[in-house]
Amino acid sequence: MFLGVTAARSFEPNYDEAKIPQYQLPDTLASSDGASITSSQQWESVGRPATLKLFQDHVYGVSPDPVQQNVTVQGKVVSRKDDALGGRAIRRDIDVTVTHNNASLTMQMLVYTPASSQGPVPTFLGLNFQGNHSVDPDPAIRIPDSWMRNRNNGTTDGNRAIEAGRGVAADRWPIETIVGRGYGLATIYYGDIDPDQDDGFQNGIHGLFADWNASADPQTRWGSIAGWAFGLSRALDFLETDAQVDARNVIVIGHSRLGKTALWAGATDPRFAMVISNDSGCGGAALSRRAFGETVGRINQSFPHWFNDRFQDYNENESALPVDQHQLLALIAPRPLCVASATEDRWADPHGEFLSCVHASPVYRLYGVSGIGLASDSVDMPSPEQPLQYGHISYHLRIGKHDLAEYDWLRYLDFADKHLMKR
Numbered sequence: 001m002f003l004g005v006t007a008a009r010s011f012e013p014n015y016d017e018a019k020i021p022q023y024q025l026p027d028t029l030a031s032s033d034g035a036s037i038t039s040s041q042q043w044e045s046v047g048r049p050a051t052l053k054l055f056q057d058h059v060y061g062v063s064p065d066p067v068q069q070n071v072t073v074q075g076k077v078v079s080r081k082d083d084a085l086g087g088r089a090i091r092r093d094i095d096v097t098v099t100h101n102n103a104s105l106t107m108q109m110l111v112y113t114p115a116s117s118q119g120p121v122p123t124f125l126g127l128n129f130q131g132n133h134s135v136d137p138d139p140a141i142r143i144p145d146s147w148m149r150n151r152n153n154g155t156t157d158g159n160r161a162i163e164a165g166r167g168v169a170a171d172r173w174p175i176e177t178i179v180g181r182g183y184g185l186a187t188i189y190y191g192d193i194d195p196d197q198d199d200g201f202q203n204g205i206h207g208l209f210a211d212w213n214a215s216a217d218p219q220t221r222w223g224s225i226a227g228w229a230f231g232l233s234r235a236l237d238f239l240e241t242d243a244q245v246d247a248r249n250v251i252v253i254g255h256s257r258l259g260k261t262a263l264w265a266g267a268t269d270p271r272f273a274m275v276i277s278n279d280s281g282c283g284g285a286a287l288s289r290r291a292f293g294e295t296v297g298r299i300n301q302s303f304p305h306w307f308n309d310r311f312q313d314y315n316e317n318e319s320a321l322p323v324d325q326h327q328l329l330a331l332i333a334p335r336p337l338c339v340a341s342a343t344e345d346r347w348a349d350p351h352g353e354f355l356s357c358v359h360a361s362p363v364y365r366l367y368g369v370s371g372i373g374l375a376s377d378s379v380d381m382p383s384p385e386q387p388l389q390y391g392h393i394s395y396h397l398r399i400g401k402h403d404l405a406e407y408d409w410l411r412y413l414d415f416a417d418k419h420l421m422k423r
């Protein structure tokens with residue numbers, strides 16, 4: 001989805017493989033002294049923390065530490081319906097309140113669990129773009145009152161969601177299918193965590209940490225993606241206390257900018273048992289150095305608030321980045337990871353997303369599991385709708401446009417069945 005941001009200067013994306021610049025990816029398994037990392041222990045003690053720090057310092061920014069900052073999280077069930085979706089699900093609308101220094105922020109979380117479940121269930125946790133009321137037309141679901149980007153489809157008015165948005169995103173959230181397969185679904189409107197605009201750290205989750213922001217290095221302060229990911233982790237703090245959710249099996253999922261967010265949440269918070277990036281593209285699963293479709297320069301021009309300020313140093317200068325996005329995927333190892341692209345979504349560089357999976361795979365092998373391939377990591381890009389689901393990294397290329405479709409969900413459910421339900 002392109003949400004109507006007009007670039008100040010013209011930009012011609014490259015869609016020609018032959019015109020991709022020569023590039024060399026940083027070696028995921030090289031430690032800073034040049035020695036090669038050869039075990040999962042070494043990766044966890046040396047490689048992983050160093051890689052994470054590079055992403056904080058050069059791409060997403062440094063988020064406050066919730067323990068050092070005495071952050072507390074509390075949930076309050078505001079409404080509950082035991083026969084939602086024609087009796088198939090229990091639906092709860094929950095206020096999840098994050099508090100820091102007597103200031104607080106409340107995210108409204110909608111949670112569906114299968115009506116037939118006998119105990120805690122593995123649960124998908126994903127942010128939504130248009131409000132919780134957009135995922136299902138039930139008039140009892142609250143409409144968010146936080147800031148929303150205006151849309152030209154009649155679902156917003158004055159940067160607020162309105163009634164007309166009920167159910168408009170239901171296609172992206174096949175709740176009956178999800179609960180029918182034995183999983184829960186928890187979702188939050190992403191603007192409840194942080195408004196998707198360049199607001200100079202005034203509002204949302206950034207505004208809650210004014211002192212901390214003021215003392216942070218302006219070059220490496222957290223951007224919005226880091227803010228949304230922080231909110232996902234706080235949502236997980238609450239889910240850990242919830243009897244209906246199996247918090248050891250929470251799957252973080254996101255589409256597009258929220259796919260970038262799901263990856264960063266999974267990279268920074270190892271409690272997420274599985275991670276799903278749907279069409280996340282530049283700043284998500286796609287390799288930056290390919291500069292295919294959306295580039296670092298272009299994304300920083302359109303959405304400067306998503307990343308830290310230092311990321312701007314790499315506009316039209318991707319080869320100077322000390323990391324590339326395959327290393328973001330590697331931070332999720334050995335947990336199951338799904339990366340998906342769509343054939344018409346060239347802006348997000350499907351091939352670059354696939355190659356990221358290939359180059360993240362050596363870190364999975366350190367743990368004795370395979371990544372994208374089975375016997376080896378040198379796998380060819382699969383044909384459309386021929387998913388690769390052999391190892392702990394799943395990749396598929398859906399036929400169609402930039403979207404989160406039922407086809408994608410079915411692949412994710414299959415992969416979760418394989419890796420989580422059997423635990």
Ligand code: GTR
Pocket residue numbers: 001002003255256257258280281282294299302
């Ligand atoms: C586009 C942006 C992409 C992607 C998308 C979305 O405008 O260029 O990186 O994040 O928005 O989130 O819908």
